[in-house]
Amino acid sequence: MSQEVYEVTIWARGVFQDMEGRHATLLMANAADLGGKFVQAWDDYADLPDRVGVPLRKYVRLADEEIEMRFVYVNNNPSLVVLMDDTIVKGMNILRGMPQGGSLVVNTKRTPDEILAFIPNKELLANIVCVDASGLAADTAIDFMGSEGGVEVAAVGAGISAPLVGAAAKVCDRFTIENVVKVASNKSAAQAGFDAAQVKAL
Amino acid sequence: MSRFIIPKHLEVPLGACLPAPVKEQPGMITGNWRTERPVIDHEACTTCLNCFIYCPDACWHLDEKTEQMVWNADYCKGCMICVNECPANCLSTVNELEFPDGVVRLEKPF
Numbered sequence: 001m002s003q004e005v006y007e008v009t010i011w012a013r014g015v016f017q018d019m020e021g022r023h024a025t026l027l028m029a030n031a032a033d034l035g036g037k038f039v040q041a042w043d044d045y046a047d048l049p050d051r052v053g054v055p056l057r058k059y060v061r062l063a064d065e066e067i068e069m070r071f072v073y074v075n076n077n078p079s080l081v082v083l084m085d086d087t088i089v090k091g092m093n094i095l096r097g098m099p100q101g102g103s104l105v106v107n108t109k110r111t112p113d114e115i116l117a118f119i120p121n122k123e124l125l126a127n128i129v130c131v132d133a134s135g136l137a138a139d140t141a142i143d144f145m146g147s148e149g150g151v152e153v154a155a156v157g158a159g160i161s162a163p164l165v166g167a168a169a170k171v172c173d174r175f176t177i178e179n180v181v182k183v184a185s186n187k188s189a190a191q192a193g194f195d196a197a198q199v200k201a202l
Numbered sequence: 203m204s205r206f207i208i209p210k211h212l213e214v215p216l217g218a219c220l221p222a223p224v225k226e227q228p229g230m231i232t233g234n235w236r237t238e239r240p241v242i243d244h245e246a247c248t249t250c251l252n253c254f255i256y257c258p259d260a261c262w263h264l265d266e267k268t269e270q271m272v273w274n275a276d277y278c279k280g281c282m283i284c285v286n287e288c289p290a291n292c293l294s295t296v297n298e299l300e301f302p303d304g305v306v307r308l309e310k311p312f
Contacts, residue, residue, distance in 0.1 A: 088234070
């Protein structure tokens with residue numbers, strides 16, 4: 001019997017959003033872990049080492065039972081896709097492999113309709129969330145320790161990852177905003193992302 | 203039989219420029235790295251070719267018929283070196299989502 005695993009793919013821009021993308025996976029996984037889920041969070045192996053501006057993938061898996069997807073290091077069917085930068089909609093087929101009824105969370109100043117105009121396969125989506133995470137949290141310093149096997153030095157969830165994961169909690173029932181606020185170091189930004197998120201059901 | 207006799211000091215050295223057999227490499231599209239794009243004001247442009255010289259990806263070239271610079275959306279990574287180097291200040295930086303064109307929708311980053 002196949003396991004039900006909720007897959008999340010986070011797209012970030014290379015180098016200057018690498019750390020924030022990684023922190024978004026850690027926040028989501030830690031928040032779901034507090035809620036009693038089994039979690040996995042990791043970076044795409046093929047995308048690293050990254051170059052400036054390259055679209056990067058970061059993955060999270062959330063499940064009620066122990067995750068038994070051994071030797072599969074990519075999320076082929078993400079139910080939730082998070083974009084750290086809105087211009088990635090023009091560069092990648094971000095909904096590739098998404099099952100019907102997925103969700104999309106975008107860090108943008110624009111409205112959901114402006115983003116949907118760039119997505120040709122938008123019939124896969126059940127809802128889209130737009131939040132101006134860059135306006136709600138300051139950009140943090142760039143730190144590569146976590147992606148190169150070292151210990152995370154910078155505080156997890158100090159930058160734009162906190163409001164983005166807070167906004168994702170609005171459409172994802174696998175983790176709650178209370179737990180995101182508990183694990184994020186910038187707690188007010190996580191809550192502000194949840195409150196400011198514009199959800200559009202499709 | 204007529205023959206060009208080139209003086210020794212005007213001879214073309216080894217490594218002369220020849221037309222390339224292939225001008226684009228579709229397996230190495232880097233247009234999706236871009237968050238902002240350079241927009242040219244053709245009125246102010248003096249076709250000094252600084253953008254052509256400085257572009258690391260050879261995304262600017264001079265169209266000899268119209269005598270205007272042409273930008274290649276598929277390979278421009280948005281480094282904005284051309285905007286920095288333009289002496290006539292005819293290039294400006296505009297966010298990518300302002301334009302419906304220039305979509306490079308790849309299936310995988312690499």
